[in-house]
Amino acid sequence: DSGVTQTPKHLITATGQRVTLRCSPRSGDLSVYWYQQSLDQGLQFLIQYYNGEERAKGNILERFSAQQFPDLHSELNLSSLELGDSALYFCASSVGGGSVPFFGQGTRLTVV
């Protein structure tokens, strides 16, 4: 158990809908990262927050957004969902930007 908690573990939703994925980082970690893992794209970095502020953006679609709250938990919002958004979404956390990120168990999103 890495100490990073993601909810829900599984999510099935219809195209066009909006979902929110939640991540609680390890105690003491200030950095949160979101990654998308799919068969065709592999592990894609989406976005990073550090102590509540956006620090880096990767291949994140405009339909997706994220935030990190004062208690350091983070949420990834996915809207206008398409079939191609079906993937495993991982959250990772680390003490700072240069330390080892530890990954949560992931949320498996299925869009039907």
Next chain:
Amino acid sequence: ELKVEQNPLFLSMQEGKNYTIYCNYSTTSDRLYWYRQDPGKSLESLFVLLSNGAVKQEGRLMASLDTKARLSTLHITAAVHDLSATYFCAVANYGGSQGNLIFGKGTKLSVKP
């Protein structure tokens, strides 16, 4: 833009054999990570390599880093079935950001008796 390439992408080994997975990256970085992922599971950190010539070993796995060649290797010694998993290398991307990782496509290792 930082790119990370792993090869091979698929590796079928017999128990007891040795093999090496290679990870090349395109721009300078001072951190390289190796992760293991079992099917449908999370990513488990195996090694962090921070400097040129760094070598780390854990059990039957040994990782090394050559920053001049922008190359890391993960060497498997006398493979056993329990090592079957997908192995990812990831390189820290400091281009305008701090610390996010760019992953290779992964090497799916299957160890057969």
